Amino acid sequence: MKGEDVMPQSSGQQRLSWFQRSERWQMFTASPMVVASAVWLAFIVLVAVLAPALVAERANFQNLSLRFFPPFQIEQGIEFILGGDSLGRPILLQLAMGAQTSMIIAFFAVGISSLIGYAIGLVAGYFGGWVDNSLLRIADILHTVPSMLLALVVLFILEPSIFNVIIVLGITRIPVYLRTARAQTVEIRERTFVEVARSMGASHWRIMTREIAPLVFPTIRTLAVLEVAMVILAAASLTFLGIGLQRPDVDWGMMVADGKTYLKTAWFVAVFPGVVIVLTALSASILSNWLRAVEDPTQNILFARKPKPSRGKAP
């Protein structure tokens, strides 16, 4: 780690050498759990993209004779393998439709909050002063009001819709990135290579975008992957409370809410959507954890290499 100051990276643009890349790939394939998480997320994204075109009609077809059709039976075809819901709709296909809603919300909410938080955090950390102070204060205030309460109030004022859920979650999650980006910027701005760039006449803009930002980016990326999990959970909680969305839009949280009343008679209606939420959120957490281990192998987390590495053979 000491080498960094002696040999400053002349530019923040780090190119992965062949060596590093192959090592990264090895770390990926070394853990079956990471591979499984990535595969599951890819599968959910694929379903989210394809489901509306392929199964939208059959997913919403109500067949009251199949009301609470028990799961794990294939008499009614594979689409009823997870049973039927309170209106006789196939739960499996409803889950597929819900995947689209959850993925859209997660993608855009994380996109909005990470970009804004990243940018503001960089500027605040780089310039410091009263702008920095007041931004931190605002982040503090947002942090004091529990996120779900804030989301409830905003959705109380606005109409429930996918767009508004994205806006609410996009804004309330900004402080997470802002604090992280700011803290890192404050630290990096004091390093020698930034000083070198400054002495060579680089503008503030250039130092921020070319020297500092690329070093902050990996942390923000790791955080964003973790936030996918957080946003999926938060969005599901809102729709579970019945204030995020309205039919015909459907997501996993809403499906759990539908099944809430029938817990005694038809447990599967509430349980399966929850299982999908847990699997998806857990996959994102595991991937995020793995990314952190890749970026900083010394950190002691799940996928960090063991302290007694067999450094003998070449990678």
Add this chain to the structure above:
Amino acid sequence: MLAFIRGRLLSGLLTIFGVVVLVFFLARLTGSPIDLFFPEGATQAQLESFSRAHGLDRPLLEQFWVFLSNAARGDFGMSIWQQRPALQAALSEMPATLMLTFLAMTVSVIIAVVLGTIAAAFRFRLVDRIITILTLATGSIPHFWFALVSILVFAIILRLVPTSGAGNWQSWILPVATVSLGPIGILTQVTRGAMIEVLSSGFVRNARARGFGSTRILYRHALRNAALPIIAVAGDIAAGMVNGAIIVSVVFAFPGIGKAIIGAVLARDFPVLQACIVVVGIAVVLLNLIIDLIYVVVDPRVRLS
């Protein structure tokens, strides 16, 4: 020490002021706050008389001033559905929430410290990996689903606890478990990280060299020093516990601020909602202050900074 408390109090007051301002502007976000204060279907005459009586036809700055001075006196208006002040409606639900938060905090810190210490002591071994995966999993389980599944398993199938309400002590078990779930995961990770750092530090090696047993080193030397980050993170978690409390009030029909919040949302009772935000904000600020004080007591170094 006094200066430290004063500084924290001031910054807390500033935050609460910010929350009040936030509440005011949220209400004006739609352009016409009158709609918020009335359920759908109110007549035009009703709207106008309300607007005049509450000064909603005055300039924005004047409205803001009136709102601030009323809020400073604890006046958030009358609840629209319950015949009592909004602040009272919010405050009357706080004891149950504070109790829930206190219990959940205690339970999660104890479990997290035990699990985290075990994980750190056996780091990179199988036990550690299992604990780490479990803590990741707890963070990925939505409150509402955990609550429902726990009702299904423990109340409906096993009949060990009641499905809802807050009558006897058994009815507190599932709500506390629901609210603690996420914090246990986070705090276990923090404990593990802090313990690993402490265990590799000089004074622990020194203690080991002097021949103290591992258990004694873990609990007497390491855990004390690892307590700081745990306390710091516990403060952050406090605000999140209200999120869990909201869900718990819906699923378990459990009393608490969550019940007031959800009730206000469903009844479109905006004054109560405003009062709830401010009350929760103050509670979180106070909780953070208490945690800061504990921090100072545990670590004398903080006092100097």
